[in-house]
Amino acid sequence: MPPPKLVTAIRTYEELDGAQGREVFFRPQRYRAQDVLPLRAFVRLRVDLAIHECAVHDVSQNGVAFEWPQAVPLEAGRNVERLEVCFDDHVAYHGDARVGSVRGQEGAPIAGVSFTGPLLDIDVVLHLRDIKAWQGRDGLGLTLSRKAWAVEGHEKFKMLVSELALYLQDSELQLGELEKSLAWHVVQGESQSAAREALLDRLRSEFVIDVVRYSDAINAALEGVPPAHVKNLREYTRRLLHDFIMQAPWMQRAYFKPFGYPGDYEVMRFIYERDFEGATLFGKAVGYAFLQTKAALAVKFRKDLIKRELRARLEAHRGIERPLRILSVASGPAQELYELLRELPGEVPPLEIMLFDQDKGALSYAYRRLKPMVEERFKGDVQILYLHDSIKRLLRDSDLFSGFGHFDAIYSCGLFDYLQTTTAVVLARNLYARLAPGGTLSVGNMAPENPSRWFMEHHLDWVLIHRTRAQLTEIGRRGAPDSHLRIIEEESGVNPFIVMTRQ
Numbered sequence: 001m002p003p004p005k006l007v008t009a010i011r012t013y014e015e016l017d018g019a020q021g022r023e024v025f026f027r028p029q030r031y032r033a034q035d036v037l038p039l040r041a042f043v044r045l046r047v048d049l050a051i052h053e054c055a056v057h058d059v060s061q062n063g064v065a066f067e068w069p070q071a072v073p074l075e076a077g078r079n080v081e082r083l084e085v086c087f088d089d090h091v092a093y094h095g096d097a098r099v100g101s102v103r104g105q106e107g108a109p110i111a112g113v114s115f116t117g118p119l120l121d122i123d124v125v126l127h128l129r130d131i132k133a134w135q136g137r138d139g140l141g142l143t144l145s146r147k148a149w150a151v152e153g154h155e156k157f158k159m160l161v162s163e164l165a166l167y168l169q170d171s172e173l174q175l176g177e178l179e180k181s182l183a184w185h186v187v188q189g190e191s192q193s194a195a196r197e198a199l200l201d202r203l204r205s206e207f208v209i210d211v212v213r214y215s216d217a218i219n220a221a222l223e224g225v226p227p228a229h230v231k232n233l234r235e236y237t238r239r240l241l242h243d244f245i246m247q248a249p250w251m252q253r254a255y256f257k258p259f260g261y262p263g264d265y266e267v268m269r270f271i272y273e274r275d276f277e278g279a280t281l282f283g284k285a286v287g288y289a290f291l292q293t294k295a296a297l298a299v300k301f302r303k304d305l306i307k308r309e310l311r312a313r314l315e316a317h318r319g320i321e322r323p324l325r326i327l328s329v330a331s332g333p334a335q336e337l338y339e340l341l342r343e344l345p346g347e348v349p350p351l352e353i354m355l356f357d358q359d360k361g362a363l364s365y366a367y368r369r370l371k372p373m374v375e376e377r378f379k380g381d382v383q384i385l386y387l388h389d390s391i392k393r394l395l396r397d398s399d400l401f402s403g404f405g406h407f408d409a410i411y412s413c414g415l416f417d418y419l420q421t422t423t424a425v426v427l428a429r430n431l432y433a434r435l436a437p438g439g440t441l442s443v444g445n446m447a448p449e450n451p452s453r454w455f456m457e458h459h460l461d462w463v464l465i466h467r468t469r470a471q472l473t474e475i476g477r478r479g480a481p482d483s484h485l486r487i488i489e490e491e492s493g494v495n496p497f498i499v500m501t502r503q
């Protein structure tokens with residue numbers, strides 16, 4: 001049921017209308033039985049010693065039309081004594097009446113009678129109807145148990161969410177005051193400064209610690225909650241925390257998904273490089289704090305891990321004439337490659353890199369940053385190919401990459417967490433087939449102990465398929481049965497990689 005309109009459109013006196021045509025001659029309005037629902041409208045008719053309850057057809061202040069009992073004789077002009085017009089248990093009219101008209105309606109005759117006693121107070125009937133029909137803007141009335149957030153138990157979760165809401169409410173006020181007392185550039189300016197560092201230090205040692213502690217504890221309190229209750233608890237936390245969380249631009253983007261999928265390259269950029277963004281100091285602080293929870297840290301650490309692995313390969317490749325060949329699958333902003341190339345001193349062995357992503361915007365962003373750097377520092381030594389395609393095609397066509405030869409390192413972060421296991425295995429198989437001897441395929445996946453799960457799922461609608469190390473290893477075993485398998489870890493410990501090495 002759509003929520004009732006709460007606001008009436010207001011017009012000036014000059015805009016107000018009366019009726020049109022013959023309607024200008026006022027007659028008491030007739031209401032059909034369905035106009036007064038959920039009230040049950042009926043006429044109680046006493047004939048001899050019998051009492052008949054008859055369905056109302058329509059009713060007005062001065063008369064009622066109703067289904068006349070077939071067993072009782074009916075003719076126009078007949079007087080009816082002690083007739084009652086009832087709406088549920090409210091008797092709106094009690095008195096005599098006279099039959100003015102008789103018409104047939106699907107078998108039962110309809111008698112139109114005029115009241116000869118006092119008029120029926122139709123306003124009272126309409127008030128009764130409005131009160132009984134009212135369900136409020138959520139359509140759920142006032143019954144607690146019908147509220148979307150209401151569920152028995154789970155006190156720890158509710159206590160933590162409520163406390164965090166109070167804490168964020170206080171912090172919004174306090175940080176709002178602090179922001180007003182500071183120079184604009186300290187909070188909003190692009191450049192770093194001692195004052196900005198001091199501000200971040202203050203946030204890190206107080207606000208961030210508490211938000212992360214609450215976030216982890218709320219996640220832990222969700223453990224073992226029956227699936228049937230999760231929806232209600234999600235409503236609970238949404239009601240209390242969502243407006244605070246949405247003040248952080250990275251979380252707002254993760255939630256709204258303007259590109260139609262979660263974790264686009266703009267969200268990744270917030271995580272990698274733009275961690276203190278927001279319209280207010282409070283919005284910045286909230287975003288910054290949630291970026292210190294484990295899943296966000298894991299994204300940064302896994303990028304560093306891949307960077308280290310690539311760097312080691314690169315160093316080991318020095319002196320070899322043929323190029324080292326690297327493929328990043330679902331490359332996004334290619335932050336690890338950007339940083340790796342930026343940090344490389346002078347000379348590099350020949351390098352061929354392929355970036356593969358379904359998002360043209362992500363490729364374009366990577367191109368914008370990598371091309372000038374390669375042109376300036378590694379011209380002729382580093383080649384980068386940008387492939388705008390989907391793994392959907394790679395799953396159907398295992399030869400998609402065959403024209404591009406074999407690779408020494410293939411890796412994928414932030415992709416397999418969205419793939420069903422059978423898809424993950426086929427993709428691993430098709431990628432593994434593109435490895436040169438000694439080459440490695442590294443596939444990352446968030447692990448079930450990810451403590452950022454509650455806010456990702458409850459507030460950002462960002463649902464991952466978490467996998468244990470055993471499940472990740474199983475994908476490697478099925479996708480690359482003849483490979484050497486090992487698990488490697490980034491520092492947060494919640495985003496392991498399975499590395500499949502071609503013997």
Ligand SMILES: C[S@@+](CC[C@H](N)C(=O)[O-])C[C@H]1O[C@@H](n2cnc3c(N)ncnc32)[C@H](O)[C@@H]1O
Binds near residue numbers: 356362390413414415
């Ligand atoms: C969470 S981001 C990870 C990006 C990058 N690997 C990183 O860790 O920074 C996921 C990326 O997967 C890409 N992606 C999602 N589905 C894809 C598909 N079917 N084929 C190719 N790329 C895909 C998205 O465009 C996005 O850039």
